[in-house]
Amino acid sequence: MLNSVIHNETIIFRPLLIEKQMKNIYLLFLISVLTSISCTPINKHIEDGKLVKTDPISDSHSYSNHSEIRTTHVHLDLDVNFEKNIIYGIARHKMSENNVSEAIFDIKGLKIKKITLGKDIEVETDFAIGEIDAIKGAPLKVNIKPGTEYINIYYQTSKDTEALDWLTPELTAGKQYPYLYTQGQAILTRSWIPIQDTPMNRITYSADVTVPSELIALMSANNPKEKNTEGHYHFEMKQAIPAYLIALVVGDMEYNALGESCGVYSEAELTEQCKYEFVDLQKMIKAAENIYGEYRWDQYDLVILPYSFPFGGMENPRLTFANPTLIAGDRSLISVIAHELAHSWSGNLVTNATWNDFWLNEGFTVYFENRIMEAMYGKEIADINAVIEYQDLLTSIQDIEQSDHPEDTQLKLQLENRNPDDGMTDIAYIKGAFLLRTLENLVGRVKFDGFLTNYFDSHAFETITTESFVQYLNKKLLIPNNIKFDTDEWIYRPGLPINCIKINSQRLLDMEAWADRVNSGEEVFTGEYKNIKRADRVTQEWQAFIRKLSPELSTEVLNEIDSNLMLSAEANPAIKSDWFILNINAGNKIIRPFMEAYLIKIGRRWYIESIYQALVDSGLKGDKEFALATFEKAKNGYHFVSKSTIEGVLN
Ligand SMILES: [Zn+2]
Numbered sequence: 001m002l003n004s005v006i007h008n009e010t011i012i013f014r015p016l017l018i019e020k021q022m023k024n025i026y027l028l029f030l031i032s033v034l035t036s037i038s039c040t041p042i043n044k045h046i047e048d049g050k051l052v053k054t055d056p057i058s059d060s061h062s063y064s065n066h067s068e069i070r071t072t073h074v075h076l077d078l079d080v081n082f083e084k085n086i087i088y089g090i091a092r093h094k095m096s097e098n099n100v101s102e103a104i105f106d107i108k109g110l111k112i113k114k115i116t117l118g119k120d121i122e123v124e125t126d127f128a129i130g131e132i133d134a135i136k137g138a139p140l141k142v143n144i145k146p147g148t149e150y151i152n153i154y155y156q157t158s159k160d161t162e163a164l165d166w167l168t169p170e171l172t173a174g175k176q177y178p179y180l181y182t183q184g185q186a187i188l189t190r191s192w193i194p195i196q197d198t199p200m201n202r203i204t205y206s207a208d209v210t211v212p213s214e215l216i217a218l219m220s221a222n223n224p225k226e227k228n229t230e231g232h233y234h235f236e237m238k239q240a241i242p243a244y245l246i247a248l249v250v251g252d253m254e255y256n257a258l259g260e261s262c263g264v265y266s267e268a269e270l271t272e273q274c275k276y277e278f279v280d281l282q283k284m285i286k287a288a289e290n291i292y293g294e295y296r297w298d299q300y301d302l303v304i305l306p307y308s309f310p311f312g313g314m315e316n317p318r319l320t321f322a323n324p325t326l327i328a329g330d331r332s333l334i335s336v337i338a339h340e341l342a343h344s345w346s347g348n349l350v351t352n353a354t355w356n357d358f359w360l361n362e363g364f365t366v367y368f369e370n371r372i373m374e375a376m377y378g379k380e381i382a383d384i385n386a387v388i389e390y391q392d393l394l395t396s397i398q399d400i401e402q403s404d405h406p407e408d409t410q411l412k413l414q415l416e417n418r419n420p421d422d423g424m425t426d427i428a429y430i431k432g433a434f435l436l437r438t439l440e441n442l443v444g445r446v447k448f449d450g451f452l453t454n455y456f457d458s459h460a461f462e463t464i465t466t467e468s469f470v471q472y473l474n475k476k477l478l479i480p481n482n483i484k485f486d487t488d489e490w491i492y493r494p495g496l497p498i499n500c501i502k503i504n505s506q507r508l509l510d511m512e513a514w515a516d517r518v519n520s521g522e523e524v525f526t527g528e529y530k531n532i533k534r535a536d537r538v539t540q541e542w543q544a545f546i547r548k549l550s551p552e553l554s555t556e557v558l559n560e561i562d563s564n565l566m567l568s569a570e571a572n573p574a575i576k577s578d579w580f581i582l583n584i585n586a587g588n589k590i591i592r593p594f595m596e597a598y599l600i601k602i603g604r605r606w607y608i609e610s611i612y613q614a615l616v617d618s619g620l621k622g623d624k625e626f627a628l629a630t631f632e633k634a635k636n637g638y639h640f641v642s643k644s645t646i647e648g649v650l651n
Contacts, residue, residue, distance in 0.1 A: 002312035063139035064196035108137025315343030355420035363432015515548035
């Protein structure tokens with residue numbers, strides 16, 4: 001998923017913190033080497049400066065007894081009812097060999113109608129639903145006979161099902177038909193399918209889906225290229241995936257091929273823009289394959305969702321869900337597609353075993369995304385992306401240190417009794433990526449690529465814990481190359497280690513120098529910048545410029561910049577987001593109509609959260625009231641994920 005939670009324009013480096021971290025590093029390094037010799041996966045973390053080992057892994061976010069009996073395949077019979085906004089379903093689970101009298105599934109907000117056992121002849125069985133937890137939902141305990149092969153759960157979703165976003169026609173581009181999409185990650189699949197909802201279990205699936213005949217259904221599986229008149233669609237996903245990657249989207253869409261094995265689904269209104277924006281998709285797949293080997297999911301398509309989609313993209317296998325804000329008009333936000341494509345290796349092929357290991361999905365993916373960008377557009381562009389990420393990371397570390405969970409700047413998280421979404425911060429994404437960049441720099445690219453290619457090969461279609469990864473890293477890379485590297489410091493300790501690689505970009509430095517001159521009172525559009533247009537620089541260069549501008553600047557200067565570059569009115573969301581935050585902090589209220597329109601149109605959490613946060617934090621008269629009033633107008637267009645995050649910010 002591309003998310004990136006916390007960021008604003010202030011960047012402060014924290015040398016003190018790093019100094020503090022240096023204590024005990026040598027001791028931890030020794031422990032790391034010693035424990036790396038063991039073969040059993042163990043959990044470990046630091047408490048009061050000491051290394052604490054815990055029990056062999058289990059997933060605290062699932063009630064399921066998947067280690068005793070597990071689903072190997074699920075077939076879904078789904079009837080999607082847009083009049084009631086309900087899915088009526090049967091989940092037919094094929095179970096592993098077992099010797100137990102109970103199978104436990106995860107559910108949240110589902111109505112269970114009946115449960116039967118058997119394939120051709122079904123016999124009803126008893127079940128019980130345990131206590132409901134606000135985050136995890138409830139265990140669904142099904143009575144079975146030892147050796148039971150098939151369990152069929154008849155159910156329907158409820159109005160509160162968190163995974164489903166039912167959109168009225170007004171929220172689509174065509175404004176004629178309703179639209180539905182699912183979001184399973186992290187633990188929301190259980191709210192639309194009764195399932196063992198843990199990434200530790202990989203399953204295959206198939207589905208028969210009925211939708212209104214004017215709409216098409218698509219899944220993270222083999223997909224139809226066009227609508228059929230009956231509204232019945234059959235799907236097969238033959239590669240085993242974790243439950244969070246089961247996905248469904250229903251709407252009035254058409255397909256356009258972009259290459260021999262890739263294409264894009266979108267509403268007809270967006271077709272031409274999509275074809276322009278994503279023209280490089282086939283080349284991008286080739287570039288990725290050149291780095292880490294074969295793409296193993298056959299087809300790679302995108303589906304462009306409506307604006308309420310809370311993330312930049314979601315890596316549902318074979319069918320990336322993408323936010324329409326990526327259609328920037330100048331292909332400048334294509335790195336999000338590189339990110340989702342990279343998940344076809346990191347995340348989808350090799351998956352984090354629990355949500356505490358989320359960095360294994362996202363850190364690897366941000367690293368790989370940047371490598372794809374480098375292969376496609378050159379090192380300069382890749383470095384520009386990395387520098388902006390680094391700025392975001394430093395800000396996030398600072399914010400997290402001041403939050404209720406300062407320990408969340410560790411890569412390996414402790415999310416027991418917490419929402420796994422809490423772990424979806426720049427730490428997993430960017431600190432994770434910088435760990436890999438730092439390692440690459442130590443061993444050299446050729447060796448590091450060889451290591452990662454083997455890692456993907458030898459763990460394909462498996463899940464992995466942080467501890468198993470560290471063992472593999474020691475055995476295959478660090479020990480053979482005689483490299484001393486303190487992985488524990490990176491993984492189990494807060495903050496950013498001092499050996500983190502530094503990446504520079506002259507183009508960004510130039511933009512920052514320009515901003516500094518503006519801050520010191522120089523005329524804005526002078527010298528080489530006299531006739532500059534927004535299209536003369538890439539998105540990240542404008543971000544660097546805006547982030548460096550001082551909130552002390554007068555509204556006259558800010559408005560002069562705006563009227564020359566049309567930032568409030570016409571820039572893409574990445575630029576607008578930074579621009580609005582600067583203007584909030586500068587107390588410039590002229591931009592408010594643009595900001596309001598933006599917050600009503602866009603539901604992508606990363607972009608809107610930082611704006612609401614800035615309005616709450618500014619302390620300026622009327623800002624919080626404006627935020628509350630705008631949220632009231634906008635919230636019906638937000639997905640549950642964004643809505644609950646913004647509610648948290650405003651309260
Ligand atoms: Zn991601």
